[in-house]
Amino acid sequence: MLEEQRNTSTKMDERFQHGNTDEDMMAKGAIIQRDGTYAIAPHIAGGVITDFNMLRKMADVAEKYGCAAMKVTSSQRIAFVGLQKEDVDSVWNELAMEPGAAVGLCVRSVKFCPGTTFCRLGQQDSMGLGSRLDKKFHGMNLPSKFKIGISGCSNMCMDSMQIDFGAVGTPKGYKIYVGGNGGRKPRLGDLLAEEQTPEQVEETLDKIIDYYKASAKTNERLGRFIDRIGLENFKEEVLSHQVH
Numbered sequence: 001m002l003e004e005q006r007n008t009s010t011k012m013d014e015r016f017q018h019g020n021t022d023e024d025m026m027a028k029g030a031i032i033q034r035d036g037t038y039a040i041a042p043h044i045a046g047g048v049i050t051d052f053n054m055l056r057k058m059a060d061v062a063e064k065y066g067c068a069a070m071k072v073t074s075s076q077r078i079a080f081v082g083l084q085k086e087d088v089d090s091v092w093n094e095l096a097m098e099p100g101a102a103v104g105l106c107v108r109s110v111k112f113c114p115g116t117t118f119c120r121l122g123q124q125d126s127m128g129l130g131s132r133l134d135k136k137f138h139g140m141n142l143p144s145k146f147k148i149g150i151s152g153c154s155n156m157c158m159d160s161m162q163i164d165f166g167a168v169g170t171p172k173g174y175k176i177y178v179g180g181n182g183g184r185k186p187r188l189g190d191l192l193a194e195e196q197t198p199e200q201v202e203e204t205l206d207k208i209i210d211y212y213k214a215s216a217k218t219n220e221r222l223g224r225f226i227d228r229i230g231l232e233n234f235k236e237e238v239l240s241h242q243v244h
């Protein structure tokens with residue numbers, strides 16, 4: 001975790017070349033709040049923290065800059081709420097963490113549950129698969145926002161049927177669901193495949209993302225895209241798609 005944080009310093013330095021316009025604040029992952037202060041949410045893969053010093057440091061920084069609250073988010077992050085605009089750069093600098101992709105047309109989050117690592121009900125290593133997908137896809141630009149949820153068993157604690165791409169652990173491998181979403185027009189994901197190995201899940205996600213990037217309209221969530229072209233057509237296109 002610490003190594004990952006150190007490697008991000010160059011990217012953060014680039015972000016601080018910007019000023020403090022609304023766009024700059026968005027680029028810094030700072031979201032304006034009702035009272036005109038800002039919230040930021042560092043990226044914490046899977047919401048799993050094994051470096052407890054990092055958690056202490058987060059609390060220290062929150063206290064130093066007078067945060068109104070630290071808030072656990074639905075994307076498995078810990079947000080710093082109630083920051084002053086002029087403090088945002090310093091807070092990022094002190095944290096030395098990457099921002100979570102909380103806004104914009106991109107892979108917003110890769111949620112994963114404890115699976116066979118910690119949960120007694122786990123049937124697949126959702127932490128292992130989720131971590132790999134997080135490294136590869138988090139923040140990737142796409143036609144619309146895109147969320148991924150990897151659950152270790154059919155209890156689906158990661159909302160795998162209400163999310164753009166979901167995988168669900170079973171004793172025989174993963175089921176893959178596509179096109180789920182919440183929001184104003186909720187949609188349940190469609191079953192795309194069963195009994196998949198982690199490698200097959202990753203390969204299928206690669207194909208979906210590549211095909212979706214090339215074929216969907218701007219702001220068209222995966223579920224709406226599937227509705228437009230038809231599920232059977234989508235299945236055929238995706239499963240025969242060659243990643244470029």
Ligand code: SF4
Pocket residue numbers: 113114115116119120121122123151152153154155156157158
């Ligand atoms: S989805 Fe299953 S394995 Fe994952 S946390 Fe929930 S009960 Fe445990």
